[in-house]
Amino acid sequence: MLFFIFDIQPFAGLLFIIIILPRIPSGAIYIKFLPAAGRLSGFQKHLIIDKLKLSIWEFCRTTRKYVLLMRKIFCILVILWGFFSGKLPAQESKIDSVLNEILFDDEDLIEMVRSSQKFQFIYSRFNYDTKTFFAGRDLGLQQFNTTGQISYFHSIGISVGAAAVYYSQMDPKLSAMLLMAGYSGKFFHSADYRYRISYDRYFFPKSEVMQASPFNSSLGLGFTFDKKQVGTRFDYSLLLGNEMGSQLSWDIYGDIYVLKFGRLNNIKFEPEISMYFGSDQTIITQLGIVPGRFPRQYTVTEIEAEKFGWMNTEVKFPVTINYGDFDFELGYNINLPRTLFSDEQINPSSYFNFSIGYLISL
Known part of the structure; x- marks a missing residue:
């Protein structure tokens, strides 16, 4: 059984974009971060914000698709490894x-x-x-x-x-x-x-x-x-x-x-x-005692591990x-x-x- 431990901190920003950002209303993003925002109408500002959110969401969805693909590939390799791990x-x-x-x-x-x-x-x-x-x-x-x-x-x-x-x-x-x-x-x-x-x-x-x-x-x-x-x-x-x-x-x-x-x-x-x-292989030598024999007798068995x-x-x-x-x-x-x-x-x-x-x- 394989166990993997990941530090969640480096992925916190990405999780915020993927999970939280799509749920933020358009008006909750400050227009002051947009250059020359004062010359835009309210409708134009909302269009720009929605387009920006859509672009970020598409990027995150594509990234998640690749991550899920690599996870599936790794799982397939692990399953094949365990199933066919024969003599080599x-x-x-x-x-x-x-x-x-x-x-x-x-x-x-x-x-x-x-x-x-x-x-x-x-x-x-x-x-x-x-x-x-x-x-x-x-x-x-x-x-x-x-x-x-x-x-x-x-x-x-x-x-x-x-x-x-x-x-x-x-x-x-x-x-x-x-x-x-x-x-x-x-x-x-x-x-x-x-x-x-x-x-x-x-x-x-x-x-x-x-x-x-x-x-x-x-x-x-x-x-x-x-x-x-x-x-x-x-x-x-x-x-x-x-x-x-x-x-x-x-x-x-x-x-x-x-x-x-x-x-x-x-x-x-x-x-x-x-x-x-x-x-990998090795030879394990086991020493045993023959029961009911006197004087005591021993057996030597080699087992391939x-x-x-x-x-x-x-x-x-x-x-x-x-x-x-x-x-x-x-x-x-x-x-x-x-x-x-x-x-x-x-x-x-x-x-x-x-x-x-x-x-x-x-």
Whole structure:
């Protein structure tokens, strides 16, 4: 059960406008606040006041509509999270999260949508991470990983893509491949509020060392609220295959221009905080006594315990350079993994990443 406590004071002014202002008679608003009010007739003054009240009311009604929508979206995600919170080992969750991250950034797509122009393009990207962690956890493998992708996007909202993940110390090193198809749309004809749905199909090479993944595909549902310099997004994935699982992430990001040169060239700082929710497992050893035996005999039982919850927080500090059709990114990332079991302690970790992307307009 989740409990949220809000401070009502910051919302007092808004509540006054929404609840009290519409009930105030027109004559109760002082005309002296209107410029040149003395030159207006009483009828004109009342018309201006009524129009002002109507504009404020329409603004508040629209704001309330967006707030109610975001509350419904959050409730849907929480319900899906609780209903499908099945088995999701950390290794498999990291593979899925890596594949999701290499797809074209949603905020970049939003910038194109804002222009309200038709477009279609192919985007390719290569990314290198100096270290590999699974849901923020270090499994003791000193290895780097690389990811590559190619994707097609159309202004009507459809997208298709393919991607692959390479781990330096795993066998086989090409650990996973992905085919993706998705659709992205707007709420209330506004590019600030967007939703997306997707289907991902995973392909894992056979290996005598790595255990076969119980998941081979996933259905994704996501929502983004973006105001150019700051934004947030929710993403939920329902993992399918021999078993069923789920994962949830919540990101808060910024988009700060450091330098602009030329018409489209720029350097940006794009900090981000990502919270990841998934399943973790541990082995609990129980010691028992065999009844009726003398001398006393003991039994040892190992029980696999599993919990679904907040597994990791990742803080990212990337600097991006957009030059022509190319984009470059250099970032420093910090993992703050959380234990889901009281007897575990997980140390923070960090790594660097570098990526290069190229966009081809069609």
